[in-house]
Amino acid sequence: MTHEQVSIEFTETEIQAMEAKIQNPKEIVICPRCGGRLLFREWPTAVEVRCETENCLHGSIRGI
């Protein structure tokens, strides 16, 4: 499994939260930045994790 972070840089805590969401998409994972929930979305070639708050955490990971 290759993780390729796209877009902005994240803190270690934020990466851990996003990875937790990717590994357990049905679990509720709280955004470390704003306290909102992280949302998970799966694409044909990538997965996307973003915060429910606009312009907060947003990461895509390709190559899964």
Ligand SMILES: [Zn+2]
């Ligand atoms: Zn957030």
